[in-house]
Amino acid sequence: MKTFSIATFYKFFSWPESLDLIQEAENLEIWCVSQNLLGLIIMGPEGINATISGETEAEVLKLKIKLENLAQCGELHFKFSSSPIRSFKRMRVKHKTEIVTLGDPSIRPEAKINSHLTPEEWKQSLTEDAVVIDVRNEFEIELGRFKGALDLKMQEFTEFPEIIKNSKINKDQKVLMYCTGGIRCEKASIEMKRQGYKNVYQLKGGILEYIKEFPNTDFEGECFVFDHRVALDQKLQPTKTKFLCPHCGQPGEGKGFGCLHCKSESQVCKKCLKLGEVKEDQSLKTCSKNCRHHYNRVQDLKTKTESHL
Numbered sequence: 001m002k003t004f005s006i007a008t009f010y011k012f013f014s015w016p017e018s019l020d021l022i023q024e025a026e027n028l029e030i031w032c033v034s035q036n037l038l039g040l041i042i043m044g045p046e047g048i049n050a051t052i053s054g055e056t057e058a059e060v061l062k063l064k065i066k067l068e069n070l071a072q073c074g075e076l077h078f079k080f081s082s083s084p085i086r087s088f089k090r091m092r093v094k095h096k097t098e099i100v101t102l103g104d105p106s107i108r109p110e111a112k113i114n115s116h117l118t119p120e121e122w123k124q125s126l127t128e129d130a131v132v133i134d135v136r137n138e139f140e141i142e143l144g145r146f147k148g149a150l151d152l153k154m155q156e157f158t159e160f161p162e163i164i165k166n167s168k169i170n171k172d173q174k175v176l177m178y179c180t181g182g183i184r185c186e187k188a189s190i191e192m193k194r195q196g197y198k199n200v201y202q203l204k205g206g207i208l209e210y211i212k213e214f215p216n217t218d219f220e221g222e223c224f225v226f227d228h229r230v231a232l233d234q235k236l237q238p239t240k241t242k243f244l245c246p247h248c249g250q251p252g253e254g255k256g257f258g259c260l261h262c263k264s265e266s267q268v269c270k271k272c273l274k275l276g277e278v279k280e281d282q283s284l285k286t287c288s289k290n291c292r293h294h295y296n297r298v299q300d301l302k303t304k305t306e307s308h309l
Contacts (some may be wrong), residue, residue: 003082005057007064008208010099010183012109021045021301022095024070026220029093035062038088039227042099046108048076049099049183051227053064053087079181079208087227102187103158109186117202120214122176125201126218130174132239135188136158136224139250142223143231143242144207146178157184161191178203178210180223211236225249245269246288261291261298 015021017072025043032041036059039052047068054060057080064078097105117125126132132149134141141151152163169175175197176186185202192200203210207223215234222231222239229238230251242251245268252269259266266287268276276284283299286292 001084003084004053004055004086005060006051006053006081006087007057007060007078008051008181009064009076009078009082009184010047010101010181011073011076012047012186013071015043015045016072019070025093025095028066029091031066032063032091032093035059037063038091040088041093042096043093044096044099046105047073047099051087051225053227055085079205081208081232083229083238084236085228087225087229089228098179100183100187101157102160102184103156103192104161104187104191107187107190109190113199115189116182117176117201118204119210122178122203122210123214123218125174125176130176131169133175133177135177135179135184135187138203140224141178143224143251144219149178160188164192164195169197172198172200174199176201176203178206180206180225181208181288182206208232208236216255243267245272246286247272247284247292257285259287259291260285261295262287 021043028041028043035054037052037054037252041048041050041052048071052060052063058191060078060080064076068074068076115264126146132146134145134149134151135157137156138151145151149202152160154160154163175192177188177200179185179188182202182205185206189200189202195225205218211219211223211232211234222233222242224231228244230244231239233244241253244250245252247268248271250269252271255273256267257273258264260282264287267283272284275281283292283296286295
């Protein structure tokens with residue numbers, strides 16, 4: 001069976017002042033397409049954040065060499081996994097103010113400041129008296145999380161500072177935080193220290209690194225990823241039970257049904273399916289946004305025709 005090589009990586013650093021970062025992002029996208037790479041790269045004044053897929057690991061490593069030469073930032077640590085499917089359908093390189101959006105560009109992590117725990121150290125710390133915080137969005141947590149972890153009910157990462165401000169977590173309590181690959185924790189830990197929390201630690205490499213070393217241990221369920229794999233199981237393989245809802249774009253499970261427009265076998269998440277069972281929202285019982293659009297056009301035409309009879 002053919003497999004594709006997937007690499008995730010991020011690093012906080014300052015780009016050389018001589019670079020026009022917006023232009024470099026455009027140039028890099030063209031180069032990646034020429035190398036048959038697919039994925040998403042976010043470049044910003046504070047560094048780089050990316051997930052890339054190629055047909056072989058050697059293809060992806062060409063990008064590593066190119067970026068290290070361009071950024072002059074030292075080594076970029078690529079975390080590789082494999083998949084039987086392409087995790088992206090196209091290649092995009094974006095320029096943004098923040099490579100992970102907390103809403104405060106002044107928060108720029110430095111490796112010497114943050115307290116990282118290896119998966120082994122994290123596993124040991126879970127047995128101690130500590131508050132475990134999941135720094136991901138609510139829909140991600142629904143797919144899987146560490147036992148006993150606190151769900152902050154976030155819809156977006158930008159809500160984190162205010163939620164922590166209003167939380168009742170003791171500022172002297174040991175805090176363990178985690179996310180998918182570690183990047184959100186880089187900023188979240190700094191924000192918590194700004195607010196007076198003294199003992200804040202984060203899982204190095206995030207959930208994905210932990211599962212790699214300790215599958216089926218402490219972390220329950222699957223880990224959501226922001227690509228077409230949707231989520232990874234305990235073997236770091238694409239989920240066989242979850243899918244992205246064509247209407248709301250969130251992961252879910254749902255029973256199959258026939259699309260009201262094209263009649264093909266379809267699935268939408270439970271939330272949208274529930275809305276689709278309401279007569280006024282029947283258009284949600286379609287297989288895609290395109291079919292939903294055409295279904296609504298047909299219904300509008302029927303309504304107009306009936307009104308003229």
